[in-house]
Amino acid sequence: MNYIKFNQPYLSGKELEYIAEAHLNAQLSGDGPFTKYCSTWLEQHLKAKKSLITHSCTAALEMSAMLADINIGDEVIMPSYTFVSTANAFVLRGAVPVFVDINEKTLNIDENLIEIAITKKTKAIVVVHYAGVSCAMDEIFSIASKYGLIVIEDAAQAIQSKYKGKPLGTLGNLGCLSFHETKNIISGEGGAILLNEDKYIKKAEIIREKGTDRSKFFRGEVDKYTWQDMGSSLLPGEIICAFLKSQLENSHLILNQRMRIWSYYETLFNECKDDDLFQTPYIPSYCTHNAHMFYLLLNEKINRNDFINRMKINGIGCVSHYVPLHDSPAGKKFSRHNGTMEVTDSIAKRIVRIPLHMAITEYDQCRIVQNVNNICKDLMYVN
Numbered sequence: 001m002n003y004i005k006f007n008q009p010y011l012s013g014k015e016l017e018y019i020a021e022a023h024l025n026a027q028l029s030g031d032g033p034f035t036k037y038c039s040t041w042l043e044q045h046l047k048a049k050k051s052l053i054t055h056s057c058t059a060a061l062e063m064s065a066m067l068a069d070i071n072i073g074d075e076v077i078m079p080s081y082t083f084v085s086t087a088n089a090f091v092l093r094g095a096v097p098v099f100v101d102i103n104e105k106t107l108n109i110d111e112n113l114i115e116i117a118i119t120k121k122t123k124a125i126v127v128v129h130y131a132g133v134s135c136a137m138d139e140i141f142s143i144a145s146k147y148g149l150i151v152i153e154d155a156a157q158a159i160q161s162k163y164k165g166k167p168l169g170t171l172g173n174l175g176c177l178s179f180h181e182t183k184n185i186i187s188g189e190g191g192a193i194l195l196n197e198d199k200y201i202k203k204a205e206i207i208r209e210k211g212t213d214r215s216k217f218f219r220g221e222v223d224k225y226t227w228q229d230m231g232s233s234l235l236p237g238e239i240i241c242a243f244l245k246s247q248l249e250n251s252h253l254i255l256n257q258r259m260r261i262w263s264y265y266e267t268l269f270n271e272c273k274d275d276d277l278f279q280t281p282y283i284p285s286y287c288t289h290n291a292h293m294f295y296l297l298l299n300e301k302i303n304r305n306d307f308i309n310r311m312k313i314n315g316i317g318c319v320s321h322y323v324p325l326h327d328s329p330a331g332k333k334f335s336r337h338n339g340t341m342e343v344t345d346s347i348a349k350r351i352v353r354i355p356l357h358m359a360i361t362e363y364d365q366c367r368i369v370q371n372v373n374n375i376c377k378d379l380m381y382v383n
Helices: 015-024 033-046 057-067 084-091 137-147 198-208 214-218 238-249 251-272 304-313 329-334 342-350 362-382
Strands: 050-054 075-079 096-100 122-128 150-154 174-178 191-195 294-298 351-354
Touching: 015 238, 033 050, 033 191, 033 238, 050 057, 050 198, 057 084, 057 150, 057 174, 057 191, 057 198, 075 084, 084 096, 084 122, 084 329, 096 329, 122 137, 137 150, 191 198, 198 214, 238 251, 251 294, 251 362, 294 342, 304 351, 304 362, 342 351
Parallel strands: 075 096, 075 122, 122 150, 150 174
Antiparallel strands: 050 191, 174 191, 294 351
16 A cells, blocks of 8 residues: 655656756856746746745745835734744744734635734735635735735745736735745745835845845946845755746646646545535635645544544545644744634644645545545544
């Protein structure tokens, strides 16, 4: 019996060939031809005004905090059910993350709870498109406009997802993408910041290049580059972007295959699902998702650790997900939450992510679904 891994990084074709080419180009540092290709691809395919490749989505989020001029004492509204980088990027600037609860269907920030969390100190709203499923952006933009707030999209999981036909990451003032090996389009580590307003472009280039105008120098706009402002070394090397180029070239094939896998899961579960045992993902009508993950929300009577262990014994790798940030040691130290976090707490205890990657076969999926049903029934009704 083969072990079905939770995740398995995928080679789309020319990754290793392009890495060798990067070496032959005699430029392994950043912003060479492969980096430029990836930036241009994102601009053309996502219709972003400007894209800058970074060494991680964390770096992109940290850049967004600087570009949004987040300072000590500012407040930033966001969900607690997210990766630590979403909050940490703003904590590093001295700001206070203000967590609000999530929508129990989409697991995204509950747009109905944002306005009551706004104070005179609020500077921005950070939305996280969980599982590549869009937040309710029209409602969020309405609130942001009313109070003069910046909207930053944490679209780490959402490349190729859309809200009412528009690519996620390009809707807010700023957007952040991830190419971590667990994402749909990968480069090992890697990310990008999408600059959706012209006013951010010049400063973003300076921040990303250690606070210098080095980008202007390489374009021949100045005869030497100098220290201009605060910044850091946030660009990746060419090897990362060489790998990423092949992935982007095959992005439509990757999306189509992941959608086939996701849809087959949906079909299999719809044929046999018992709503008393678990729930499957909900996709709102305004969203075109990217099949980033398939998760289950177990009945609260089913012990999740027991479920994951039983799946592992049967040769299937499953994982839980985020520990809510409001309940973490650093979250208690640096942030606060507005209102109860009942949905977040409930989801965090019950969610299980099942394998979804390019190597999954339909036979694997049938085996996974059969085990899910059998184990859930056993844990729910027998124990």
